[in-house]
Amino acid sequence: MADQSGVLADVRRGMIPAHIYNDRELFELEKQRVFGRAWVFVAHESEIPQPGDYVVRRVLQDSFIVARDEKGVVRAHFNMCLHRGMQVCRAEMGNASHFRCPYHGWSYRNDGRLVGLPFHQEAYGGEAGFRRKGRRLLPAPNLASYNGLVFLSMDPDAEPLEEFLGDFRFYLDYYTRQSPTGIELRGPQRWRVKANWKIGAENFAGDMYHTPQTHISVVEIGLFREPKAQKRKDGCTYWAGNGGGTTYKLPPGDLDERFRYVGYPQQMVDRMKQMFSADQLRVVGDDGFMISAASVYPNLSFVHNWPRVADSDDVLPFISLRQWQPISEDETEVLSWFAVDAEAPEEFKALSYKAYLMCFGSTGMFEQDDVENWVSLTSTAAGSMARRLLLNSRMGLLEDGAEVVPALTCDQFHGPGVAHAGYGEYNQRELLNRWADDLERPAKPAPTLEVGVGEQARVGSPA
Amino acid sequence: MRAVRSPLGAHASPLLRTGRSLPFCDERHQRAHQWLVDEAWLLDAQAYEEWLDLLTEDIHYLMPVRVTTALGAGYDTSPGMAHFDEDKYSLSRRVARFLTEHAWTEDPPSRLRHHLGNVRTFATEEPDHLVVDSATLLYRSRGDVREASVVSAGREDLLRRTPHGWKLARRTVMVDDAVIRMQNLAIFL
Amino acid sequence: MTLRWEGEEEAAAEACRAAAERGELLDHAVGEPICLGNEFAEARVVRVETRNGARLLVESPRSGRWVALCPLELEALTWQNTATFSAMVGNPFGPLVREDEEGP
Numbered sequence: 001m002a003d004q005s006g007v008l009a010d011v012r013r014g015m016i017p018a019h020i021y022n023d024r025e026l027f028e029l030e031k032q033r034v035f036g037r038a039w040v041f042v043a044h045e046s047e048i049p050q051p052g053d054y055v056v057r058r059v060l061q062d063s064f065i066v067a068r069d070e071k072g073v074v075r076a077h078f079n080m081c082l083h084r085g086m087q088v089c090r091a092e093m094g095n096a097s098h099f100r101c102p103y104h105g106w107s108y109r110n111d112g113r114l115v116g117l118p119f120h121q122e123a124y125g126g127e128a129g130f131r132r133k134g135r136r137l138l139p140a141p142n143l144a145s146y147n148g149l150v151f152l153s154m155d156p157d158a159e160p161l162e163e164f165l166g167d168f169r170f171y172l173d174y175y176t177r178q179s180p181t182g183i184e185l186r187g188p189q190r191w192r193v194k195a196n197w198k199i200g201a202e203n204f205a206g207d208m209y210h211t212p213q214t215h216i217s218v219v220e221i222g223l224f225r226e227p228k229a230q231k232r233k234d235g236c237t238y239w240a241g242n243g244g245g246t247t248y249k250l251p252p253g254d255l256d257e258r259f260r261y262v263g264y265p266q267q268m269v270d271r272m273k274q275m276f277s278a279d280q281l282r283v284v285g286d287d288g289f290m291i292s293a294a295s296v297y298p299n300l301s302f303v304h305n306w307p308r309v310a311d312s313d314d315v316l317p318f319i320s321l322r323q324w325q326p327i328s329e330d331e332t333e334v335l336s337w338f339a340v341d342a343e344a345p346e347e348f349k350a351l352s353y354k355a356y357l358m359c360f361g362s363t364g365m366f367e368q369d370d371v372e373n374w375v376s377l378t379s380t381a382a383g384s385m386a387r388r389l390l391l392n393s394r395m396g397l398l399e400d401g402a403e404v405v406p407a408l409t410c411d412q413f414h415g416p417g418v419a420h421a422g423y424g425e426y427n428q429r430e431l432l433n434r435w436a437d438d439l440e441r442p443a444k445p446a447p448t449l450e451v452g453v454g455e456q457a458r459v460g461s462p463a
Numbered sequence: 464m465r466a467v468r469s470p471l472g473a474h475a476s477p478l479l480r481t482g483r484s485l486p487f488c489d490e491r492h493q494r495a496h497q498w499l500v501d502e503a504w505l506l507d508a509q510a511y512e513e514w515l516d517l518l519t520e521d522i523h524y525l526m527p528v529r530v531t532t533a534l535g536a537g538y539d540t541s542p543g544m545a546h547f548d549e550d551k552y553s554l555s556r557r558v559a560r561f562l563t564e565h566a567w568t569e570d571p572p573s574r575l576r577h578h579l580g581n582v583r584t585f586a587t588e589e590p591d592h593l594v595v596d597s598a599t600l601l602y603r604s605r606g607d608v609r610e611a612s613v614v615s616a617g618r619e620d621l622l623r624r625t626p627h628g629w630k631l632a633r634r635t636v637m638v639d640d641a642v643i644r645m646q647n648l649a650i651f652l
Numbered sequence: 653m654t655l656r657w658e659g660e661e662e663a664a665a666e667a668c669r670a671a672a673e674r675g676e677l678l679d680h681a682v683g684e685p686i687c688l689g690n691e692f693a694e695a696r697v698v699r700v701e702t703r704n705g706a707r708l709l710v711e712s713p714r715s716g717r718w719v720a721l722c723p724l725e726l727e728a729l730t731w732q733n734t735a736t737f738s739a740m741v742g743n744p745f746g747p748l749v750r751e752d753e754e755g756p
Binding site: 051098 | 673676677702703704705706707720721722723724725
C-alpha cells in the first residue's frame with residue numbers, strides 16, 4: 001500500500017488532496033482504520049421499543065441484528081449463523097423471540113444464545129462433539145447507547161462511548177433529549193448516491209458557506225426564511241469532543257420567544273426548560289444561537305431546521321438523523337431518519353414530519369441540490385488531475401495560521417468546545433484531522449472465535 | 464397487506480375500487496389510460512405547472528418507503544415514513560422550486576422517460592371517480608459520466624371528473640426498491 | 653415499622669413492570685380477543701402488534717399471568733405431545749425450565 005503520510009500531512013494543514021474523495025487505496029485503509037475502531041451509529045432504541053423487536057443494520061459489509069431481548073436489553077448480534085455462515089435474519093425488521101437459520105435450522109434466542117441444533121446428539125455426538133452451551137451469535141465487539149442512540153464499535157478496546165462523544169453530548173441533547181422520553185425515530189429512507197461518504201459528513205459538520213448559494217431556491221419559493229447569506233453569516237459553528245455543527249443567530253428575545261420563533265409550542269418549550277442544563281438554555285436564551293446541522297465523526301449527521309409547512313407565516317421545526325454509509329470510494333448509501341420528541345403533541349409530530357419531507361431526505365428540497373454537488377465532486381476527484389490539486393480548506397485561517405476572527409468568548413457562547421461566528425472551515429478541518437489521525441494508526445489484529453470447540457478465542461492476524 | 468396509513472392523508476378521498484377491472488373496450492378505461500399517457504409526457508418534459516393543474520385541491524400524493532419483511536409479517540412499508548407524503552401546497556412548492564433559476568439538481572435537466580404499462584381501471588361507488596392501477600418505469604439520465612438510473616413502481620390512482628376535466632385526487636406509488644438507486648427523487652412518478 | 657417478606661419490593665416492582673408491558677401490548681391489540689374456558693381454567697388470547705411485528709398475547713384472567721408468544725414459539729407448540737403439556741401442567745404457576753438453565 002502506498003505511503004499516505006504526505007496526504008495526511010497536507011490534510012492537517014488544511015490543504016486537501018482532491019483525490020481523497022475518490023481513492024480506492026484510501027478507502028481500503030478507511031475500512032480498517034476508521035470504521036474498524038470508531039463508534040458507528042446503528043439504530044435508536046425507539047426503533048425496537050418492545051421485546052423481540054429487531055432491525056438489521058450494517059457497518060460497511062457487516063450485518064448486525066439490533067434486537068431488544070425478552071428482558072428488554074438492547075443487543076447487536078453479527079447476522080451470521082455459527083454453522084455455515086448464512087444470514088440469520090434476511091428481513092430488515094420484525095419481531096421474534098427466537099431466530100431460526102433457514103439453511104439447517106439452527107436456532108437462537110433473541111439474546112443471541114444458541115438454543116438448538118437439529119440432531120445435536122446424532123450428528124455431533126452431543127456436547128462432546130459440539131459445545132452448544134455458552135455459544136451465541138457473535139456479539140458486536142462493543143455496544144453502547146446515549147440518549148437512546150445505539151452505537152457499535154468494531155474495536156473491543158474502544159474508549160467508552162461517552163468519552164468518544166465527549167462534549168458533543170451537550171449539543172446532541174438538543175436533538176435527542178427534549179423530554180424525559182426522548183425522541184422517536186421513523187424511517188430510514190435509504191438511497192444510494194455516487195458520492196464519497198466524507199463529503200456529507202463535512203458538509204453537515206460546518207459548511208454554512210454553501211447554504212446561501214446551494215439552497216437559494218428554497219428561500220426564493222418562501223419555504224425557508226433563514227438561509228439568506230447575511231443571516232447565515234451571523235450564525236456560528238462549534239466543535240466539541242468528536243463532533244461539531246452549525247447554528248443560526250436568532251432575533252432578539254428571551255428563551256421562550258426564541259424557541260417559539262422556530263416553531264416549538266410552549267408545552268414543548270416548558271419541557272425543554274426542564275431537561276436542558278443552564279448552559280444549554282443560555283446558548284439559546286442569552287447567546288441567541290439555535291442548533292442546525294451537525295456531524296459526529298465519522299459518519300453520523302443531524303439537522304434541525306424550521307420551514308413553512310403551509311401557506312402562512314408560521315414555521316415548524318423538524319429533526320433528522322442521517323448516516324453516510326460507505327459502499328465504496330465513490331458510492332454512499334444515505335440513511336435518513338425523521339426524529340421527533342416522543343412527547344410532542346400528535347399534530348406537531350404530523351407537521352414536523354411534513355416539514356422533514358419537504359426539506360430533507362430522498363425527496364427533500366435542500367438535499368436534492370446538495371447531492372448534485374457531491375456526486376459531481378466525487379466523479380471529478382477520480383482522475384489524475386485531481387492528484388495534482390490541493391483544495392484549500394483553510395477558510396477562517398490566515399496564511400500564518402492566525403484566525404480571521406477570534407473564537408467566541410465564554411460570555412458570547414456558553415457551550416463547550418470552540419465556536420466561531422461567521423463562515424469558516426474549522427469543523428471540516430477538525431473532522432478530517434480525526435480521519436488523518438485514524439488513518440495513521442494501524443489497526444490491531446482482532447481475535448477470532450472457533451465455533452463449538454471450547455472457550456478460547458485466539459488472536460489471529462487480520463485478513 | 465396492512466393498509467398504508469399516513470397522518471397527512473386524512474383529507475383525501477377514501478373511495479375504493481369496486482368489482483373487476485373494466486374491459487379494455489370500456490370508454491372509462493380508455494379515458495383513464497389516455498389520461499395517464501398524457502400525464503407521462505408532461506412529466507417527461509418536466510412541464511410541472513401543467514401537471515400541477517391536473518391535480519385536485521385535495522390531492523394526497525404518497526410514496527411509502529418499502530422495507531424487506533417476512534412473508535407473514537403483514538406489512539412491507541416502513542411504519543410512519545414515506546418518500547413523498549404530499550398535499551397540493553407541498554407539491555406546489557416543489558414545482559415552484561423547479562421554476563426558479565437555482566434548482567441545481569435539475570439544471571442541467573435530466574433526460575426523463577416515464578414508461579407506462581399494465582394499466583387497468585376500476586369503477587367506484589361514484590360515477591365521477593375511477594381507480595386506475597398502472598406500472599411505471601422511470602429512466603433518468605444525467606450528464607455524460609454516470610450511468611443512467613432507473614426506478615420502477617406500481618401506482619394506484621383515484622381520478623375524479625371535474626368541470627375542468629379529469630383530475631388526479633389520490634396517488635399511491637409503491638416503489639419496488641427498499642434502497643432507491645437514484646441520487647434523489649427530484650422527479651415525480 | 654412495616655413487615656415485609658424477603659423480595660417483596662422486587663416482586664412488586666416486577667409486577668408493575670409486567671403490568672405496564674401488558675398495557676403497552678394491549679394498546680396495539682388487533683381484532684377481537686378469543687376466550688376459552690372449562691371447569692379448570694380460562695384463557696384469553698389476542699393478536700397484539702409491536703412496532704416491528706406481531707405476537708399472540710395469552711392471558712389467564714384469573715391469575716393475571718400472561719405471555720406474549722412470537723410465531724416461532726407458537727409453531728414450537730405444534731411440535732409438542734401431551735407429555736410436554738402434562739409436565740407443564742404438573743408444575744403449576746412456574747416455568748418448567750429455569751431461566752439460567754439451558755434446556756434439554
